[in-house]
Amino acid sequence: MANTVLKDQVSLTIPMDRDMELVAAKTGSVLAELNHFNEDQTEEIQLAIIETCINAFEHSQSEDRQVFIKYIVKADELECKITDHGVGFTPEDQHNSIANRQQIHSDMRKRGWGLEITMTLMDEFYIESGENGTTVSFIKRMAS
Amino acid sequence: MANTVLKDQVSLTIPMDRDMELVAAKTGSVLAELNHFNEDQTEEIQLAIIETCINAFEHSQSEDRQVFIKYIVKADELECKITDHGVGFTPEDQHNSIANRQQIHSDMRKRGWGLEITMTLMDEFYIESGENGTTVSFIKRMAS
Amino acid sequence: MANKFDIQVRAENKYAVLETAGYLNDALGEDLSKKAQELIQKGYTQLVINLEQTALINSIGISILIEIIEALDERDGTLNFCGLSATQERTFRMMAIAKYAGIFPDEKTAIANF
Amino acid sequence: MANKFDIQVRAENKYAVLETAGYLNDALGEDLSKKAQELIQKGYTQLVINLEQTALINSIGISILIEIIEALDERDGTLNFCGLSATQERTFRMMAIAKYAGIFPDEKTAIANF
Numbered sequence: 047m048a049n050t051v052l053k054d055q056v057s058l059t060i061p062m063d064r065d066m067e068l069v070a071a072k073t074g075s076v077l078a079e080l081n082h083f084n085e086d087q088t089e090e091i092q093l094a095i096i097e098t099c100i101n102a103f104e105h106s107q108s109e110d111r112q113v114f115i116k117y118i119v120k121a122d123e124l125e126c127k128i129t130d131h132g133v134g135f136t137p138e139d140q141h142n143s144i145a146n147r148q149q150i151h152s153d154m155r156k157r158g159w160g161l162e163i164t165m166t167l168m169d170e171f172y173i174e175s176g177e178n179g180t181t182v183s184f185i186k187r188m189a190s
Numbered sequence: 191m192a193n194t195v196l197k198d199q200v201s202l203t204i205p206m207d208r209d210m211e212l213v214a215a216k217t218g219s220v221l222a223e224l225n226h227f228n229e230d231q232t233e234e235i236q237l238a239i240i241e242t243c244i245n246a247f248e249h250s251q252s253e254d255r256q257v258f259i260k261y262i263v264k265a266d267e268l269e270c271k272i273t274d275h276g277v278g279f280t281p282e283d284q285h286n287s288i289a290n291r292q293q294i295h296s297d298m299r300k301r302g303w304g305l306e307i308t309m310t311l312m313d314e315f316y317i318e319s320g321e322n323g324t325t326v327s328f329i330k331r332m333a334s
Numbered sequence: 335m336a337n338k339f340d341i342q343v344r345a346e347n348k349y350a351v352l353e354t355a356g357y358l359n360d361a362l363g364e365d366l367s368k369k370a371q372e373l374i375q376k377g378y379t380q381l382v383i384n385l386e387q388t389a390l391i392n393s394i395g396i397s398i399l400i401e402i403i404e405a406l407d408e409r410d411g412t413l414n415f416c417g418l419s420a421t422q423e424r425t426f427r428m429m430a431i432a433k434y435a436g437i438f439p440d441e442k443t444a445i446a447n448f
Numbered sequence: 449m450a451n452k453f454d455i456q457v458r459a460e461n462k463y464a465v466l467e468t469a470g471y472l473n474d475a476l477g478e479d480l481s482k483k484a485q486e487l488i489q490k491g492y493t494q495l496v497i498n499l500e501q502t503a504l505i506n507s508i509g510i511s512i513l514i515e516i517i518e519a520l521d522e523r524d525g526t527l528n529f530c531g532l533s534a535t536q537e538r539t540f541r542m543m544a545i546a547k548y549a550g551i552f553p554d555e556k557t558a559i560a561n562f
């Protein structure tokens with residue numbers, strides 16, 4: 047860890063274990079509340095964190111079984127960077143996760159929603175993924 | 191960070207900044223609740239974390255202005271290790287903090303309570319302090 | 335708060351209400367699914383799921399809700415939700431759940447609209 | 449929840465009630481102290497501090513409560529607390545606050561016991 051002053055950054059490391067995504071979500075919700083986000087936005091931030099953590103738990107196959115979360119608090123936005131040291135994925139993997147499911151109503155699929163929910167609820171959204179793992183980043187801006 | 195599996199350990203780093211002790215306390219409270227601690231015990235854990243973090247903010251003079259918290263969850267206990275990279279202190283400093291205060295009622299002093307509150311509310315309590323900083327550790331066991 | 339495993343079932347004459355409390359994840363979702371299947375086995379085809387005491391739902395929890403909708407569909411039944419937060423309702427609409435299940439502000443309205 | 453700066457003051461004929469909401473730290477404590485001093489200036493010597501909506505207090509917040517007790521002591525006044533959690537009451541007893549201020553379960557009892 048560098049000895050720099052990271053005034054507005056909180057870092058959290060959680061094990062890939064039952065309900066640990068709630069710890070990450072709550073940390074985000076306290077930061078959102080302290081930063082005066084409203085209740086709906088705080089819930090949206092929590093859902094985005096939960097979905098991204100669960101994806102790392104379910105899909106990353108990481109050996110260290112840990113998820114690393116950075117929360118960066120700015121005047122009117124909250125950024126989260128969620129990293130695993132797993133196998134990574136491509137847009138094709140993501141597409142397959144949607145295509146390969148059976149369902150009764152073609153427009154009501156059961157899985158393959160995590161990334162889409164996160165993308166829809168947040169204002170900015172990025173994926174960096176490779177053989178050293180995945181970092182999903184998103185930014186929520188305060189409603190004006 | 192070693193690549194070992196730390197199944198029951200959560201790590202949090204917070205800046206020494208206004209209200210950040212609440213982030214550390216809430217993380218502890220979610221872990222306590224998931225571990226089925228009762229409401230009183232969850233509050234006690236939060237208070238111990240808050241007091242220890244505030245001490246690091248107020249007294250450590252650390253240059254990196256960060257506090258590092260490890261939460262270790264076991265079957266019927268929660269351990270917290272709270273570290274700063276500050277100047278450290280001795281039992282004498284602690285004693286002076288109590289002796290040098292003016293007050294109307296001699297038994298109702300205003301400051302010098304943080305460590306004592308933490309010690310009283312937790313089941314085990316340790317201080318390691320030196321010129322590289324301070325680690326305060328405490329364990330809360332579930333009421334049987 | 336979070337993850338208090340808790341499902342209340344109130345079975346009336348023509349319909350039944352399932353009320354959840356706490357984080358709706360795979361575990362609580364499967365518990366809910368089991369209770370809904372039991373009601374469906376007993377012949378109930380009009381179910382209300384009241385999510386007022388559930389602040390957080392993950393997408394695995396929602397996928398289990400979709401399975402309940404599908405099970406009711408096979409018997410021409412209906413599922414009505416109530417007690418959703420604004421964000422939950424938004425997510426349900428995004429996932430097309432709102433097309434195959436009802437979404438109502440409170441239990442009374444959810445029951446009145448089968 | 450946390451840190452909503454919020455203090456309600458209800459000044460009656462003979463006493464006044466101060467009700468806090470949120471984390472009682474230095475900031476909320478100083479706000480509370482200012483409001484208490486204003487009441488004391490106006491001649492109030494019987495104050496109730498209702499902490500029901502305050503889930504967390506830090507020791508700096510408590511030190512400010514002690515200053516309010518001292519300010520009232522100088523005028524032969526009384527401070528009664530109510531709405532404390534079990535842990536808050538335990539901490540107040542440890543810090544000898546319970547010797548110089550009253551601790552009551554609710555506002556009604558706190559007011560009846562000046």
Ligand SMILES: Nc1ncnc2c1ncn2[C@@H]1O[C@H](COP(=O)(O)OP(=O)(O)O)[C@@H](O)[C@H]1O
Nearest residue numbers: 101102105106135139140143157158159160161
């Ligand atoms: N952290 C990750 N590591 C590896 N693969 C991932 C990760 N996150 C997402 N994916 C891939 O993207 C797909 C889509 O994820 P998502 O939209 O959350 O739906 P679901 O989890 O239901 O499949 C996953 O099935 C997986 O193949």
Ligand SMILES: Nc1ncnc2c1ncn2[C@@H]1O[C@H](COP(=O)(O)OP(=O)(O)O)[C@@H](O)[C@H]1O
Nearest residue numbers: 245246249250279283284287301302303304305
């Ligand atoms: N993390 C720390 N770094 C340096 N000194 C500390 C630290 N924690 C406690 N101390 C010392 O111990 C003393 C007692 O702390 P405490 O019991 O919390 O009372 P207070 O903070 O009101 O002085 C402090 O005044 C300080 O000298």
